[in-house]
Amino acid sequence: MKVIQVSHGDGEYPVYVGQGLLGMASVIDRHVEGRVLVVSDPNVARLYLDRLRPALERVRHKRRLILPDGEQHKTVESWQRIIDELITLKAQRDATVLALGGGVIGDMAGFAAACYMRGIRVVQMPTTLLAQVDASVGGKTGVNHASGKNLIGAFHQPAAVIADLDTLSSLDERDYRAGLAEVVKYGAIRDAALFAWLEANTEGLNARLPGTLMEAVFQSVRNKAEVVAADTRESGQRALLNFGHTFGHALETATAYSVWRHGEAVAIGMVLATRLSEVLGRVETGTCDRLRDLLKRLGLPTALPEDQDPDRLLNLMRLDKKNRADQIRLILLDTIGKASIVPCPADDIREVLHS
């Protein structure tokens, strides 16, 4: 087991990464207080809820809430069900919410914990690679609104994150690979050594070897922790984590969130952003090929599908939150391991989308 401390404006918390953690009462015990509500989804509950039994044995007042699975249920209605359950549990200020699941459960349970009695503790127990390397760390919580993803939310840091690598063995292939895209992202924007390590370890990653997974999750969380410590509320460098995301979000929106996993869209977006970095002369020629090669070896898509209308994507990119004064601002690479936020001319973006 490895532990990374995450510092933020109001304190710090540990992220545990290792095998068998869900069954480790000694670890979980340290972070659980008061009455306990476990929130999960049906897939995860069926596979992993029982593993929490030793840790929750001593807790007298506890309940579980299994919410329907999927991004379409990341709503105010699901959030309300968590609040209702906390009320039924007679949870007080010292209660604990345990979020056992992927990013959808983590974001919703975290947001309910942020709101109930103006904030109770949440322990994140991420079970997808994406949630372990990204969503569970950093305190962003929220739900979707019909008009937009994550429109309603709050910053609410967890009391601890417990990332049990054993849970990754049951992940669907596409969900697993989508998580790998975010690991590649950390290497590309701020950690050249991680990028080179990923290039050298694609076989172990594809085979989900425990030692390789440990290193990938640990290095990703270390990178995220450093970014969160420097910029807890995303006023500066935390925006660099959006590398590939502006292109990716446009693609996700254009396909009504029904074709691509988030990480797959981000993989395509990272290739487009790197191609643009080359077109603008910001990065050495060949960098895009290097990134594309790594993503391909990890089984990720790297090109826009033929049927996408580039002008529609460009219009969708104009809606991104990073934009200022009508200019599209993107995260571009300076080199592998370093990125900047750059205002980009629409014509150059169009050229890359058409190429």
Ligand SMILES: NC(=O)c1ccc[n+]([C@@H]2O[C@H](COP(=O)([O-])OP(=O)(O)OC[C@H]3O[C@@H](n4cnc5c(N)ncnc54)[C@H](O)[C@@H]3O)[C@@H](O)[C@H]2O)c1
């Ligand atoms: N808060 C943040 O900083 C942050 C960052 C990135 C993404 N997110 C959010 O994360 C969400 C996506 O998260 P996700 O990709 O984990 O999706 P998810 O939570 O929907 O999980 C994907 C699927 O995997 C299943 N699953 C989860 N763990 C499993 C396991 N161990 N074995 C088998 N199946 C399992 C789930 O039931 C679900 O069907 C999005 O809503 C996104 O907005 C939040």
